[in-house]
Structure formats: C-alpha cells, structure tokens
Amino acid sequence: MTEQLYQDRIVALAKAKTGDGRLTSPTKSARRDNPLCGDRVTVDVRLDDRGKITEVAHQVRGCLLCQASASALASVAVGRDAAGVVELRHDAERAVGREQGVAREPFAAFAPVASHKSRQDCVLLPFDALQDALS
Amino acid sequence: MAGKGLAGMSFDLAALRRQFPILSETVNGQPLHYLDNGASAQTPLAVLDAVRKYETTGRANVVRGVHALAERATQAYEDARSEVAKFLGVTEPKEIVFTGGCTAAINLVAYAYGQLLERGDRILLSELEHHSNIVPWQLLRSRSGVEIDVLPVTDDGRIDLRALPDLLTARTKLISLAHVSNVTGSLVNVKTVVDAAKMVGAKVMLDGAQRAPHGPLDLASLGVDFYVFAGHKTYGPNGIGVLWARRELLEAMPPFHGGGSMIGRVTFAETTWAPPPRRFEAGTPPIGQAIGLGAACKWMRGLDWTAAQAHEMALAQRAMDGLQAIKGTWLLGPAGLQDRYPVVSFTLEGVHTHDVAQVLDSHGVAVRAGHHCAQPLMNRFDIVGTTRVSIAPYNDKADIDAMLEGVEHAARVLR
Numbered sequence: 001m002t003e004q005l006y007q008d009r010i011v012a013l014a015k016a017k018t019g020d021g022r023l024t025s026p027t028k029s030a031r032r033d034n035p036l037c038g039d040r041v042t043v044d045v046r047l048d049d050r051g052k053i054t055e056v057a058h059q060v061r062g063c064l065l066c067q068a069s070a071s072a073l074a075s076v077a078v079g080r081d082a083a084g085v086v087e088l089r090h091d092a093e094r095a096v097g098r099e100q101g102v103a104r105e106p107f108a109a110f111a112p113v114a115s116h117k118s119r120q121d122c123v124l125l126p127f128d129a130l131q132d133a134l135s
Numbered sequence: 136m137a138g139k140g141l142a143g144m145s146f147d148l149a150a151l152r153r154q155f156p157i158l159s160e161t162v163n164g165q166p167l168h169y170l171d172n173g174a175s176a177q178t179p180l181a182v183l184d185a186v187r188k189y190e191t192t193g194r195a196n197v198v199r200g201v202h203a204l205a206e207r208a209t210q211a212y213e214d215a216r217s218e219v220a221k222f223l224g225v226t227e228p229k230e231i232v233f234t235g236g237c238t239a240a241i242n243l244v245a246y247a248y249g250q251l252l253e254r255g256d257r258i259l260l261s262e263l264e265h266h267s268n269i270v271p272w273q274l275l276r277s278r279s280g281v282e283i284d285v286l287p288v289t290d291d292g293r294i295d296l297r298a299l300p301d302l303l304t305a306r307t308k309l310i311s312l313a314h315v316s317n318v319t320g321s322l323v324n325v326k327t328v329v330d331a332a333k334m335v336g337a338k339v340m341l342d343g344a345q346r347a348p349h350g351p352l353d354l355a356s357l358g359v360d361f362y363v364f365a366g367h368k369t370y371g372p373n374g375i376g377v378l379w380a381r382r383e384l385l386e387a388m389p390p391f392h393g394g395g396s397m398i399g400r401v402t403f404a405e406t407t408w409a410p411p412p413r414r415f416e417a418g419t420p421p422i423g424q425a426i427g428l429g430a431a432c433k434w435m436r437g438l439d440w441t442a443a444q445a446h447e448m449a450l451a452q453r454a455m456d457g458l459q460a461i462k463g464t465w466l467l468g469p470a471g472l473q474d475r476y477p478v479v480s481f482t483l484e485g486v487h488t489h490d491v492a493q494v495l496d497s498h499g500v501a502v503r504a505g506h507h508c509a510q511p512l513m514n515r516f517d518i519v520g521t522t523r524v525s526i527a528p529y530n531d532k533a534d535i536d537a538m539l540e541g542v543e544h545a546a547r548v549l550r
Contacts, residue, residue, distance in 0.1 A: 005493060006548065037489060038506040038519050061519055063487035064549060122489070 005116055006064065009109040014067040019074025023057045030132035034125050039066055043129040051081045051134075058129070063122050065113060070126035072106040082134040089127045096120040146442040152529050154179040165499025168534040173317055173478055173525030174503050175367045176348055178431070182371055185430035186423050196419055198396055212422055215429025216412070222432035223362065223379055224353035230385065232412040233425045236376035237344045237365035238267040241311075243378055243415060244340060244361055245271035247388035252308050254280035259302055259310040259337070261286040261294040262515050265317055266508040268342045272311070286312075288515050292319030292468040292480075299331045307337045311361075314346040318507045318521065319468035320451075320478030322346070329358040338384070344368055348527065349447065349476055350440035351432075360384060366424060370527075371431035375424035378415070385411035392417040443528040450526050450535050451477035457539035461546060467521055477526035480507075483542060485550040488520040491542060494549065495522075498541035500534070 026044035033040045039062030046055040056077045058070045069092065076088060088107070095103035097114030110123050152158050155177045160167045169177060193207035200206070213228070220228040234240040258272050262285055272283055284302045287295045294312060303310075310332050312323050325341065332339045340361035343352070347364035354362055361384070366375035380388075390397055390408055394417035399407030408414045452472060458464045463484030469475045483491050492504035505520040506513045513520060524538060 006490070011549070036505070038510065038513065040519075063489040065490075066487075116493075119489070119493070 004112045005119070007109075007112060010065065010068045010112070013069075013071045013106065013109060014064045016071050016075075017067070018071040019057050019077075020059070020071070021057045022059055023055060026057075028133045030129050030135075032125055032129040032132060034062070034121055036121070037063075039063060039122065039125060041066065041070060041126050041129040043126065043133045045077075045130070045133050047134075052084075053077050053080055053134075056130070058126060060126070062125065063119075065110070065119055065122040066125050069107075069110065069123045072109070073126050073130060075106060077130065082131070085127070085130055085134060089124070089131070092123055092127060096123055146439070146446050148446070148529070148531055151438075152531070154181070155529050156180065158529060162499045162501070163497050165497075165537075166533075168498070168500040168530075168537040170524045170526065170530065170534055170538055171501040171503050172348065172527040172530075173345060173368070173523060175373070176370050176527050177529070178370055178372070178427075179434055181434040182427045182430045186372060186427040189423050189426045194423075197422055198413070208422055211426045211429075212420070215425045215432075218429035218432040218436075219377055219379075222347075222351050222436060223377075224351065224355050225379060226355070227382060229410075229412055230379055230382050232378040232380070232385070232415045233420050233428075234363075234376040234378055234415075235374060235421065237342065237363050237368075238271075238376070240363035240376045240378035241267055241340075241342065242271045243391045244311075244363070244380070245275045246391045247415070248309065248338075248361075248384065249275040249279060249281070250389050251387060252279060252281050255282065255306055257282045257284055257304055257307045259284045259286065259307055261312050261323075262288040263292065263294060263316045263318065263321075263509060263512045264311075264313055265342065265344070266510070268311055268313065269511070281308075282306075285511075288512060291321075291470060292316065292512075293321040293474075294323050296324060296327050296331075299327070303331055303335050303337065305335055307332075307335050309338045309340060311340040312342065314341040314343045314362075315349075315476045315478070316468075316509075316512075317345045317478065318480050318509050318512055318523065320345075320475040320480075321469055322474045322476060324474070325357050325359065345476060345478065345525075349444060350438070351436055354379060366428040366431065369428070369431055370434065371428035372421075372424040374421045375428045377428070382411070385415070388415075390414050390417065394418040396420075438528065447477040447526050447528055447530070448472050450530055450532065451475075451479055453532065453535045454479045454524050454526070454538065457535065458542065461539070461542055463546060463550070464542070467516060467518075479524040479526075480521035481524075482518060482521055483546055486545055488522045490549050491522045491545045494545040495538060495541040498537050498544065500538045500541050502538065 023044035027047040031042045042059040091107040093099040095110040195204035195208040197209045338360040343364040362379040397417040467480040488504035
C-alpha cells in the first residue's frame with residue numbers, strides 16, 4: 001500500500017517544487033498549520049484587479065504529500081479566482097476519496113491517498129492556506 | 136528465542152512474546168514489528184483474560200449494588216486498586232484514584248489542587264513536557280492567575296536542572312515534570328527535584344506515562360507528592376489512568392467532577408464530599424478497564440525487570456547504532472544509555488518524519504512520527520518533528536533490524 005502511496009507521480013510532483021518559495025510583494029498571504037502533525041504551509045498570491053491569481057508561491061514545512069500537493073496546486077492556480085480554487089479543491093477531495101466523482105489532473109495522482117485516511121489532510125493543507133489567502 | 140540482556144540474565148523472549156497474540160499479526164504482508172509502545176503498548180493474555188472474566192462473570196456497577204454480581208465487580212475493582220498500589224510501591228490503596236487516562240489525571244490535579252492555589256502562585260514545568268502537562272496548567276492560569284515557569288532543556292534532551300535555583304521561588308507551589316521524556320527518553324533526576332522543592336515548600340508531580348511501562352516503581356522512596364500514568368501504555372486497556380497522591384493532599388483537594396459515588400450527602404442546600412479516592416471518581420468508573428489495569432500491574436510485577444530493562448536497552452543501543460550508521464540521520468536525546476529509557480527519536484535529512492513512518496509501515500514497522508505532543512521541545516531544537524522508536528520488553532532484534540532496513544529504504548527512495 002505504501003509503495004503505491006509514494007508512486008513516482010507523487011514523488012515527481014514534490015520534487016518539481018513548482019511555486020516553491022515566497023513572493024517579494026504579494027497581494028495576500030496566509031499560513032496554515034496542521035495541529036496534528038505540525039506541518040505548515042505559507043502561501044503568497046499576487047492578484048489582478050478582478051481577484052484572479054497572477055502569481056503564486058508557497059513555502060511548505062511538511063511531508064512529501066503536502067509538498068506534492070502544493071506543487072500541483074501552484075501548477076494550475078494561476079488565472080483562477082477564489083471560486084476557481086474551490087473547483088480545484090473538489091478535484092483533490094475526489095482524488096483522496098472524500099467526494100464522489102473522478103478527479104482531474106494533476107490531482108488524480110493523489111488517488112493512492114484515498115486508502116490512507118490519516119494522510120488526506122496532508123494533501124488538503126495547501127488548499128486551506130491558498131483559500132485563506134483568497135478569502 | 137532466548138536472549139541475553141546486557142546484565143547477562145536469561146530472558147525468555149519467545150515465551151514473553153507468546154503472551155501477546157497481536158505480535159503474530161502481519162501488516163502489509165510483513166510480520167508486525169511494533170515499535171510504537173510509547174503511544175500505546177500491546178496487551179498480554181493476562182489482561183485480556185481479566186477483562187473477559189469481569190465482562191462474562193461479574194459485569195455490574197460498583198459500590199452501589201448489593202447483588203452478587205455487584206459484589207464481585209466491586210471486589211475486583213478494589214482489588215485492582217490494590218494491585219496498582221503494589222505496582223507503585225505505596226501501602227495505601229486509598230491513595231490510588233482511577234481516572235479516564237493520564238491526561239485526565241493531570242487535569243484532575245490542575246483543577247482540584249489548583250483550587251488550593253492563589254493568584255501569583257507559581258507552577259514549574261519543563262520545555263520537554265507533553266502537551267498534557269502544559270495545557271492543563273495554562274487553563275488553570277486562565278482561571279486563577281497562577282504563573283508558569285519553564286525549565287530549559289539541554290542539547291542532549293534532558294531537563295536542565297541547573298536552572299532550578301533560579302526558577303524556584305517562595306511562590307512556587309508545584310513542580311510538574313515528565314519522569315521520562317516521551318521524545319528523548321531522558322530520565323529526570325527526581326532526588327534533585329524533590330530536594331529543591333523542599334527548600335521552598337513546593338510539591339512535586341511526575342508524569343509517569345513513559346516510565347511506568349518499564350517496571351514497578353517505589354514512590355515511597357522517590358519522595359514525590361503526585362504521580363500519574365496511563366493504562367494503555369502499561370499493557371492495560373484504554374480509557375483508564377491513575378493518579379496517586381499523598382492522602383493529606385487528596386483530602387485537602389475539592390472534587391473535580393460532580394455526580395454519583397463522590398458525595399457524602401446531597402441536599403439542594405448543600406452537598407458534602409466522599410473521602411478520597413471516591414471523591415474523585417464521580418459516576419460509574421471505567422470498571423473493566425480498571426480491572427484490566429490491575430491485571431497489567433500484577434503481570435508487570437511478575438516480570439524480571441532487571442533482565443527486561445537490560446534487554447530493552449540493548450535494543451535501544453542497537454537502534455541508535457544502526458541509525459547513526461545511516462547517512463543523514465540525527466538523533467535527539469542522550470548519546471548513551473545512562474539515565475534514559477528505550478525511546479529513540481531521530482530525523483532523516485531531506486525526508487519528512489511522516490514519510491519515514493509511512494515507508495516503515497510498508498515494512499510492517501509501526502513507529503510514531505510528528506511532534507509527539509511536545510511542540511515546545513520541537514521549537515527548542517527548531518525541528519518539525521521526529522520519528523520515534525519506542526521499545527517494550529517483547530520487542531526483539533528483528534524489530535529493530537526491520538526498522539533500520541525501512542529507514543535505509545526511505546532514505547533511498549524519498550531523498
């Protein structure tokens with residue numbers, strides 16, 4: 001089971017580190033902690049005047065799943081507003097089995113997490129942080 | 136498999152392991168290697184049999200009933216209290232209070248003993264405490280205005296008692312410390328603490344959650360005032376814990392919870408309290424769990440702990456040596472075995488602790504990863520968490536070797 005959890009796609013997403021780092025002058029920022037494990041995600045976004053993301057960056061102090069999720073999220077977040085990020089979150093929630101339906105890419109990669117309930121919040125923590133930043 | 140501990144005593148490990156049916160389980164197609172004993176230890180047949188006996192031949196409420204089953208249940212419940220007293224090395228079973236767990240026991244003291252404190256009184260804790268020995272005192276601080284002082288931790292993960300003279304004041308009423316750290320395994324020097332406490336008239340409480348699973352205690356000689364531990368970490372059931380306190384302290388303390396069993400007489404004008412320990416056991420207690428814990432204490436008193444501890448520490452040394460041989464590991468805690476218990480915490484450079492634990496799970500190895508409910512200690516070392524190997528007498532070399540193989544695997548595939 002665990003070998004599947006750390007499948008190549010998830011490891012590759014984490015190692016890609018898409019959006020890794022901080023923005024110098026973000027429009028908004030947010031930090032979220034997972035109190036159970038101590039993981040922390042900080043997200044910076046730059047927004048246009050319609051509230052759409054023009055640039056996003058994240059700093060993850062967390063596990064490989066959290067890093068992979070932040071990386072995947074950063075790869076598709078630009079051009080979306082808060083409602084668009086909610087749509088992405090539905091994909092992640094579908095991937096980890098918390099919602100019915102088929103998850104779209106890149107979040108379909110997280111399907112193995114569905115059988116690891118205690119790790120699902122690791123995938124969703126970057127979403128929590130980004131949604132806080134956009135709220 | 137008969138082994139030899141460091142002390143050279145015979146230790147029939149195979150016979151011991153047979154008493155724990157769960158150890159023959161497989162996990163992810165691998166034999167179970169259970170090294171998460173610091174979170175919850177496994178339970179021997181003696182405990183399971185005692186609980187089953189209560190549930191099948193004596194299940195009833197305690198104290199109140201006059202029928203035969205109620206008498207059996209009450210007798211078994213009080214016998215369990217006596218077993219716990221023997222395990223702790225105290226002569227008076229009435230000083231044993233059954234609680235819902237170790238956390239519940241600390242909360243009981245923080246509330247009830249806390250009622251005796253005044254604004255400006257001080258509680259002394261340490262930087263390595265479990266959250267359950269921090270947060271109840273913060274709640275007390277919010278309620279009554281006591282102050283909290285914190286002993287620092289040394290670079291090798293021990294409570295730095297050199298700071299005691301500076302932190303103790305005439306207003307210090309209680310020093311509450313982990314007897315053994317749940318992260319570093321370090322043993323606090325109780326005599327130093329008790330001697331210092333006496334100088335200012337402070338009481339001493341030890342959180343024995345990580346010490347009690349490693350053999351009977353002698354509280355009478357330790358000289359402390361309060362001692363707490365958890366049932367599920369000491370080979371007993373969940374949902375049960377113990378507070379021991381000196382009789383005069385229990386008698387001075389008001390109740391924590393109100394309800395049945397803890398009263399003397401109830402009128403709408405006034406209620407009087409039952410004497411300890413009933414004063415602190417409101418409502419129907421966790422009867423089967425208490426009986427199971429009594430059986431666990433009896434079972435532990437029957438084990439040769441000189442050999443068992445030598446065996447545990449030999450495994451801890453094997454784990455420490457093996458981990459240090461893996462590139463990128465960092466061990467948090469004392470370098471040697473002196474004044475420590477078999478808890479080994481480590482980090483693996485470039486790999487998150489939960490990822491290490493997840494890969495270990497695929498090897499059948501159960502460990503704990505994260506901040507271990509000790510975030511101030513994590514902050515002290517500027518780390519997110521550690522992976523923790525916690526050892527019990529029933530562990531063997533195969534457990535340690537599977538863990539080391541898993542860590543090497545994690546380092547290979549996740550870095």
